[in-house]
Amino acid sequence: MPLYETVLIARNDVTQQQVEQIVDDIGAELQTDGGDVKKREYWGLRGLAYRIKKNRKGHYMLLGLDAKPGFVTEMERKLGLNEDVLRFMTIRLEEIDEAPSAILSRKSDDRERGFRGPKPAGRFESGRRRGFDDREEFRARDGFAGEEFRPAPEE
Numbered sequence: 001m002p003l004y005e006t007v008l009i010a011r012n013d014v015t016q017q018q019v020e021q022i023v024d025d026i027g028a029e030l031q032t033d034g035g036d037v038k039k040r041e042y043w044g045l046r047g048l049a050y051r052i053k054k055n056r057k058g059h060y061m062l063l064g065l066d067a068k069p070g071f072v073t074e075m076e077r078k079l080g081l082n083e084d085v086l087r088f089m090t091i092r093l094e095e096i097d098e099a100p101s102a103i104l105s106r107k108s109d110d111r112e113r114g115f116r117g118p119k120p121a122g123r124f125e126s127g128r129r130r131g132f133d134d135r136e137e138f139r140a141r142d143g144f145a146g147e148e149f150r151p152a153p154e155e
Contacts, residue, residue, distance in 0.1 A: 001035060001066050003094070004064075005096065006063045007060065008022075009060055009086045012045060019084075027040075030071060036066045037065060040063055041101055052086045064096040
């Protein structure tokens with residue numbers, strides 16, 4: 001049977017368990033039709049590029065399917081009728097990659113970064129703490145221009 005990859009976006013009002021239930025229903029129907037779910041990934045609640053049906057976020061789910069073409073058209077029809085599904089896209093593949101998708105691997109890279117060290121001093125800052133009256137314009141105005149600069153005592 002041909003291999004397919006389907007990504008669906010569900011409304012942000014539903015819970016992750018409800019999204020999993022939608023996918024479980026698809027998997028159960030697929031098994032009765034003689035197919036199989038080869039890959040299943042929940043990508044999480046992510047922001048949408050633009051508003052879809054008044055939603056700014058959506059639950060993303062990836063499915064790798066081994067199914068007949070007739071089943072895929074019926075699945076797409078049912079997903080289109082489901083009010084909780086905002087968008088879906090199905091493509092045909094030569095093989096399903098068992099490794100985690102790029103989305104999941106990028107999430108794990110973000111978690112591994114951790115602390116990168118202290119921030120360097122800014123471009124125009126010498127690192128010395130300055131009080132309100134330490135700016136050059138206040139020193140010149142108050143007659144401090146000829147004297148040596150003494151930082152204000154810190155409280």
